[in-house]
Amino acid sequence: MDIITGVYFRRGSQLAQAVYPGFILSRQQTSYKGKTRLCYWLKTQQGATKAFVEHEKSVFFVKQIHQDIVKTRLNQVNCQFQLAQVPLKHFDQSQVVALYFSSLSDFYLAKETLNGHVPLYEEDIRHADRYLMERYIKGSVWVTGVSKQGNGYLELHNAKLKAHPSFIPQLNMLSLDIECSGDGVLFSVGLVTQSEKVVIMIGVPEPSDINIIWVEDEISLLNTLQELINQLNPDVLIGWNVIDFDCVVLHERAQALGVSLNIGRDGDAMQVSSGNFTRVLIPGRVVIDGIDTMKNATYHFETFKLSFVAKSVLGREKLIGQDDRLEEIVRQFHEDKTSLAKYNLEDCILVWDIFQQQSLLDFAIARTRLTGLELERMGGSVAAFTNLYLPPLHRSGYIAPNLGEHGLNFDSPGGYVMDSKPGLYQNVLVLDFKSLYPSIIRTFCIDPMGLIEGGRNTYDAIPGFNKGLFSRVHHHLPELVEQLWAARHRAKQDGEHMLQQAIKIIMNSLYGVLGSKGCRFYDPRLSSSITMRGHEIMQTTRRWIEELGYEVIYGDTDSTFVQAPDTFSHQACLDLGKSLMHEINTRWEKELSEKYHLQSFLEIEFETHYHPFFMPTIRGQETGSKKRYVGQIEKNGEHELVFKGMETVRSDWTTISKEYQQAVIRALFDGQSVTEVTEHYIALITSGSVDDKLIYKKRLGKPLDAYVKNIPPHVRAAKEATRLGYVNGLGKGSQIAYFISQSGPQLYIKELKLLDYTHYIEKQILPIYKMLPNVDENTINLAGQRSLDL
Structure with a gap:
């Protein structure tokens, strides 16, 4: 082989075929001359490449005992197929046969004909995905074929693809945002791209300090948009709700106006289809939504509106900030088009900057490199699991089962949560099991195929829960966890933060997938053998720590909270934490070796020293709360409060309650008067100086008219404002900003008036005060004038 800048040349009898490293951008399966043809667009070092894989056959499986029925029914409808004996079987040990189809039309005809008559297996897997999956291709590939130069891209015919272990593409982004009427x-x-910032605007040209291309009408706008996208030639289009909104609106307007939006790299039109989710296909390009990407990267915001995320991440705001944004957009279009253009452009820039600052494209690439899912496919934990698990399962002689064929339908318990011991503590140590559920999978060989094989060889099987038995040798999920574990360690060493995050998310999703009834591998014996083992591990760990003479005050899923002596210094607490960590890990190694003859992959880590630490009671009770606490840590020489589940981290409490809780906990920890702090905040409220901090925010969980009997305050406010004509269009998912007036809840639009200060004191201040230890509930001076009877 000759090697020239990463391109390999394979010498054949007549032609030299180049072998390129690349990354898959889009995938299609189409019919060509009556046969199935796969089309993959890739980004290579040479640019865009369109690779055609010819002569592929779609496939699904049926049980061998049904093959005669299958032959009869398919022959009756003149369906062309090939039935082949394969060394594969169902989980129930039945032999299966494969049905191969040279054309997509025959494949779909066979599914339609057989559906409801015999069970079909793996018929839902698109062949464009299966081709990659069975070759362990996860985004990065080597590709070869007979080359032909296209218009701005390379075409490869009779292409062959092979997994590439490390190729990472350099992708060009284009941020897109539309402005339109309510219709x-x-x-x-x-x-917006790296080098261009432009707005296409309908209207008569006006002077502006930004680049505006003026067009006559919508048709001209769409045609100009097509020209610009093809000229800028991005690999990735990004935006905020860009798939479900911008692309859908553009597609609908193009169809309504008879315009073909040909923005594919080969001149093909953008395709938009809707089902369980909206799918946008632009040949040779990818559309990635910022909201979905951030959610999948486990970002948490009060709301994922661009205005809020931009303020939180970038410290910048949209140019139109009011709630009646659509009304203002329409006004600007008719009266002030240059301002609308600036607003439109700034939204594009905000999305671009969020993607850049948070490395969202890097995250999407890392996720594809791990799972093989399409770049734009967010969510999809079940699909990712199938991608990773199905190929080794086939090589072990099994096909995937259909949903619920085992007939088991009992619920698995959730994570272990121990009753807490409420109070104020000087020193609390937190020990966390590192990736507890993945380490249980790895240690106890929890695995779908292993469950089947364990039941066939009970003599040497590892006992799970609910009669689950797992093979010690025949499994795949433990190896997958091991590979992810090693990959995460390498990513950490190499400083690849987004790859680390992607691996962490995938590892943590494995339990959820096995416990999801939407997964073909769901079996409650799998999920319960993970969670119930977690309960056992947490309870045993607590017992061992208490045998060592230390009290465990709380436990949650994988974390154990241990009280250290009040007199211990910070260093003494650190030494104790490390000692407990070593002792527990050593005991688990011994326990699992002696009891089960297993190697332990359980690893507890000393995570945090809180000094002090406060665990409240459930409101109005003496019982300790769960998942609610606050502690102080030392970070870079500074003291920092860490809140968990408290009002200060909840989006449905007011700003004043959050500020008060921060202040009163600081006073509690510093030994100051919590009563004085409380009276100060009561005085602030009644003085009217903090009215802007008395606004509640809560989302509508369903359409407004669906609230009939129990109508919470935010819904009452929304209904009343809608009835009076102040707002319209509020529905499921809308965030409602409201306040409590003397006449009840009112929607916050532009002003606050006649606030019910007593409500805020009783509902936002006193509940927090009353949960504190050793407080006098009988007399709090209200604004220095009278006592409030608690």
């Missing part, structure tokens, strides 16, 4: 009539489109 979807287009006003403008903003486009």
